[in-house]
Amino acid sequence: MTDRQAAHLVDASVYVFRAWHSMPDRFMDPAGRPTNAVYGFARFLCELIEQSRPGHLAIAFDESLTRSFRNRIYPDYKANREPAPEELKRQFSWCKDLARALGLAVYADDEYEADDLIATLARDSREAGRPVCVVSGDKDLTQLVGENDTWWDFSRRRRLDAAGVHAHFGVHPYQIPDFLALAGDAVDNIPGVPGVGPKTAAALLAHFGELDAVYARLDEIAWLKIRGAGKLAARLRQHEQAARLSRRLTGLADDIPHIERPADIRRGRGCGDSLDALLDALGFGRPLRERLHRLRDAATATDPAAASAP
Numbered sequence: 001m002t003d004r005q006a007a008h009l010v011d012a013s014v015y016v017f018r019a020w021h022s023m024p025d026r027f028m029d030p031a032g033r034p035t036n037a038v039y040g041f042a043r044f045l046c047e048l049i050e051q052s053r054p055g056h057l058a059i060a061f062d063e064s065l066t067r068s069f070r071n072r073i074y075p076d077y078k079a080n081r082e083p084a085p086e087e088l089k090r091q092f093s094w095c096k097d098l099a100r101a102l103g104l105a106v107y108a109d110d111e112y113e114a115d116d117l118i119a120t121l122a123r124d125s126r127e128a129g130r131p132v133c134v135v136s137g138d139k140d141l142t143q144l145v146g147e148n149d150t151w152w153d154f155s156r157r158r159r160l161d162a163a164g165v166h167a168h169f170g171v172h173p174y175q176i177p178d179f180l181a182l183a184g185d186a187v188d189n190i191p192g193v194p195g196v197g198p199k200t201a202a203a204l205l206a207h208f209g210e211l212d213a214v215y216a217r218l219d220e221i222a223w224l225k226i227r228g229a230g231k232l233a234a235r236l237r238q239h240e241q242a243a244r245l246s247r248r249l250t251g252l253a254d255d256i257p258h259i260e261r262p263a264d265i266r267r268g269r270g271c272g273d274s275l276d277a278l279l280d281a282l283g284f285g286r287p288l289r290e291r292l293h294r295l296r297d298a299a300t301a302t303d304p305a306a307a308s309a310p
Helices: 012-022 036-052 069-073 086-101 114-127 139-144 162-169 173-183 198-208 211-216 218-223 229-238 240-250 272-282 286-302
Strands: 007-011 056-062 105-109 132-135 150-153 158-160
Touching: 007 012, 007 036, 007 114, 012 036, 012 056, 012 086, 036 086, 036 286, 056 086, 056 114, 069 240, 086 105, 086 272, 105 114, 114 132, 114 139, 132 139, 139 150, 139 162, 139 173, 158 162, 162 173, 173 198, 173 211, 173 240, 198 211, 198 218, 211 218, 211 240, 218 229, 229 240, 272 286
Parallel strands: 007 056, 007 132, 056 105, 132 150
Antiparallel strands: 150 158
């Protein structure tokens, strides 16, 4: 598999937040509003596309920290996170405009998170016979890695295939939702089972395979070579409700009904005029402008469908 053959599905919010925190605040538009996050995101897109030259690429954004279906299941889901300031919300909108101007498919939804959008697009891509490269630093998305797929933490330059996920986390990709349901996930405020850490969760799943089997065979746990095994079954029984709740949060929705099926995520021609207007409004200089236009021109030159687009 080459990079170009894989559908690259980008968890955009990770890279927008990273740019917001890492890029200097001297980046301003002519009105004096911060542009550091969108500048950093633009550089990220340039590096990703220049390295991978993907023919199919989708950019998925989180629309809200408080309105997804998971918040209805568990109101404290992600409640530990501070809401984005207005200065950053504005830049998220600019990041979407930038991606569209480059001819990239952009997805965002009030009901579903970027992870679910990516899961749905991954399912469509596989059904079309196309492998998937999930571009994210979020461990939740490793559950999408199939036989020919990869999870790419672009900023840390780390790629994991299915074997790599198992080597890193101690569980197979399809076990990641159960793994997080047992161990919890502090990043998303998912409770899990108190006292069950990643090593214990991995050991349980290595023996039982899945969360349902753990709870169906609790009596076997005392005989396992797991630290604290004697008390572990009682702890799991006591916190079964938390584990079951957590499992409803950690799985991804891969059948979002209102995404056009099959989704067309081919790199398109975009719009040079829209790109220039956005870059003018942001006050970005010539080097980045030329770099972005080269990427747009490259998509037009290599994709007949893009070349015929308006």
